[in-house]
Every structure is written in structure tokens, then in C-alpha cells.
Amino acid sequence: MTDILLRTASLRFGYPQRNGLFRKSSLREVIKGVDIVVPRGSVLGLVGESGSGKTTLGRLLVRLLKPTAGGIQFDGVEIGGLDDAAMRPLRARIQMIFQDPQSSLNPRLRLGTTLTRPLGAYGRLKGRRDQRERAAALLHLVGLPAEFAYRYPNELSGGQRQRAGIARALALEPDFIVADEIVSGLDVSTQAHILLLLRELRARLGLTMVFISHDLSLVRVLCDDVAILNQGEVVEYGPVARVFSAPQHAYTRQLLAAIPLPDVEPGWLDDSPPLATSQQQGSAA
Ligand SMILES: Nc1ncnc2c1ncn2[C@@H]1O[C@H](COP(=O)(O)OP(=O)(O)O)[C@@H](O)[C@H]1O
Numbered sequence: 001m002t003d004i005l006l007r008t009a010s011l012r013f014g015y016p017q018r019n020g021l022f023r024k025s026s027l028r029e030v031i032k033g034v035d036i037v038v039p040r041g042s043v044l045g046l047v048g049e050s051g052s053g054k055t056t057l058g059r060l061l062v063r064l065l066k067p068t069a070g071g072i073q074f075d076g077v078e079i080g081g082l083d084d085a086a087m088r089p090l091r092a093r094i095q096m097i098f099q100d101p102q103s104s105l106n107p108r109l110r111l112g113t114t115l116t117r118p119l120g121a122y123g124r125l126k127g128r129r130d131q132r133e134r135a136a137a138l139l140h141l142v143g144l145p146a147e148f149a150y151r152y153p154n155e156l157s158g159g160q161r162q163r164a165g166i167a168r169a170l171a172l173e174p175d176f177i178v179a180d181e182i183v184s185g186l187d188v189s190t191q192a193h194i195l196l197l198l199r200e201l202r203a204r205l206g207l208t209m210v211f212i213s214h215d216l217s218l219v220r221v222l223c224d225d226v227a228i229l230n231q232g233e234v235v236e237y238g239p240v241a242r243v244f245s246a247p248q249h250a251y252t253r254q255l256l257a258a259i260p261l262p263d264v265e266p267g268w269l270d271d272s273p274p275l276a277t278s279q280q281q282g283s284a285a
């Protein structure tokens with residue numbers, strides 16, 4: 001056991017691209033030597049403009065992509081070079097939640113089926129009754145009523161769908177989660193409830209998270225540390241309080257100036273209703 005759950009070392013990644021002239025593919029590098037350290041139980045915010053490489057880095061961390069160079073250590077194990085078979089036992093512990101829950105929620109399946117599918121795939125279901133109970137427990141965990149197991153994704157609001165996406169990611173009881181822009185596109189009040197839920201889950205389940213967002217105000221209320229990504233490089237990295245009060249890099253200052261932080265105080269979430277209320281709203285919204 002180490003107090004660092006995840007770390008990267010000079011992590012690099014390039015997408016293959018075709019060179020029209022010679023028809024030979026080369027790599028277009030979009031992650032250019034990233035070093036991050038995520039202590040167990042902490043939340044790291046990953047911020048940058050569109051195209052800066054946030055999603056690519058997130059996919060690398062959960063090993064949906066394979067690094068072209070450098071390393072990724074998860075719980076003391078170097079996973080950067082592992083093949084699918086070697087990754088499989090670790091997959092259950094590492095989950096990614098996407099902005100668009102559509103990609104993780106099959107529109108043709110009832111929620112209960114989708115939520116318990118990963119459990120089935122890992123042989124962790126003991127029959128129908130167990131499946132029902134597990135679905136209900138997962139829904140409860142994210143503040144949705146048990147009856148939602150019988151609903152289809154299109155019968156949910158945006159916020160409810162995102163809760164369901166979170167529940168699915170939690171099914172296998174992972175210890176590390178990468179959340180990629182999961183509240184973008186939701187209204188501010190729904191965003192607050194989802195952030196509150198994440199914070200609650202983090203405390204209750206001891207989750208370690210990388211929270212990807214282009215919105216610094218969200219990072220401020222949820223994250224311990226923040227890494228600012230610019231064109232595939234981390235240009236600023238440190239505790240949230242330090243980065244917000246004394247940004248070192250011109251790019252960070254530019255981001256801070258560009259993103260209005262009007263009435264969003266660090267204590268913003270603390271003024272939000274407790275989870276019980278958010279559960280009701282979650283089911284009513
Ligand atoms: N599948 C892909 N194939 C080729 N290039 C990609 C692919 N996905 C992303 N890119 C490129 O990689 C860069 C980083 O993209 P991305 O990681 O999606 O950034 P962000 O999430 O910060 O918007 C962009 O220039 C984007 O065009």
C-alpha cells in the first residue's frame with residue numbers, strides 16, 4: 001500500500017495520422033510528457049480549453065488508450081504497457097464516466113439491466129433476486145428511486161441520466177474514477193446536486209478521482225489539486241487554493257480571467273441542500 005494511487009511519468013500519446021503525400025502514417029502527439037500524482041482519496045481537477053488533451057489523458061489513465069511513451073502506475077503497478085488480458089483484473093477498479101451518459105447507458109435496456117451488467121460480466125451476480133437488489137442499491141447510492149430500474153434512459157432527465165451513469169461506474173466498486181465533463185450541459189442547480197453527490201460518494205466510498213472540466217469554478221469546489229493542461233502539457237499544477245490565489249503561469253491567469261467566477265464561492269456547495277433533498281429533486285427533476 002502506498003498513499004499514491006495513481007501517478008504518471010513523462011506520459012506521452014499521439015494519434016496516428018496519415019500523411020497525404022506519402023500515405024505513411026505518423027503520430028500527431030497530443031499528450032506531451034505529463035507527470036501527475038493522485039494521492040489515494042483525493043480529487044485532482046484537470047482543466048484546459050477544448051482540444052488541450054483532457055479526454056485523451058483521461059482515456060490514458062483508465063487505459064482505454066495505450067501510451068506511446070512514459071508510464072502510468074496504478075496502486076504501485078506499472079499499467080502503461082499491459083495488454084487487455086493483463087488489464088482485465090484491474091479494469092473493475094478503474095472506471096470512467098463520460099459527459100454523455102448515452103454512451104454508457106444502452107437506450108434499449110432498462111436501467112436495472114445496464115447497472116448490473118458489469119457485475120454479471122465479472123461473475124458477481126447470484127441470480128435474479130441478487131440482481132434486483134444490487135440495482136436498487138446502486139440507484140439508492142446515487143439518489144434515484146428503486147423503481148428506476150425498470151425505466152429506459154430516455155425516460156430520465158439529464159441529471160438523472162448522469163446519476164445513472166455514475167451508478168453504472170460504481171457497480172464494480174472501483175477505487176479510481178475519471179469523470180470527463182460529466183456536468184457540462186446540465187443547468188447550474190443540477191450541476192450543484194451532481195457535484196454534491198460526487199463529494200458525498202467520495203467521502204463514503206473513499207473514491208479517488210480525476211475530475212475533468214473546462215470550468216474552473218467547479219474544480220474549485222470539488223478538487224484538492226488542479227492541473228492546467230495546455231496543448232498536451234501541464235503548465236500549472238498544485239493545490240486548488242494555491243493555484244486560484246496565486247497562479248504562476250500566464251495561461252492559468254488567462255483562464256481565470258476568461259472564466260467568470262461571479263457568485264461562486266468556495267463554500268457554494270455547502271449551502272446546497274443536503275443529499276436527502278437532492279434525492280427528492282433527483283427523482284422529481
Ligand atoms: N480519435 C482521435 N483521433 C485523432 N485525433 C484526436 C482524436 N481524439 C482527439 N484528437 C485530437 O487530440 C487533441 C486533444 O483532444 P481531446 O483529448 O479530445 O481534448 P479535450 O478533451 O481537452 O477537448 C485535439 O487536437 C483533437 O483533435
Ligand SMILES: [Mg+2]
Pocket residue numbers: 054055056181
Ligand atoms: Mg474532452
